[in-house]
Amino acid sequence: xxxxxxxxTELIRLLQNxxxxxxxxxxxxxxxxxxxxxxxxxxxxxxxxxxxxxELCPGCAEEFALLKMVINE
Ligand SMILES: [Zn+2]
Numbered sequence: 001x002x003x004x005x006x007x008x009t010e011l012i013r014l015l016q017n018x019x020x021x022x023x024x025x026x027x028x029x030x031x032x033x034x035x036x037x038x039x040x041x042x043x044x045x046x047x048x049x050x051x052x053x054x055e056l057c058p059g060c061a062e063e064f065a066l067l068k069m070v071i072n073e
Pocket of ligand 1: 057
């Protein structure tokens with residue numbers, strides 16, 4: 001039985017497209033203030049992970065933009 005191998009390939013491709021580490025919203029907000037202040041002492045790998053979350057999560061992206069506005073006022 002070889003059923004839709006294309007789908008599997010597509011799925012694998014999508015999985016490989018994500019970064020090696022995904023975080024959830026809670027984890028993001030643990031560091032969000034630091035990020036917003038641009039006082040970034042995070043390793044570049046972590047930084048990418050956090051920015052990646054903003055791309056995936058419109059809700060956090062919106063709130064983060066607001067937070068940045070307040071902090072950088
Ligand atoms: Zn989020």
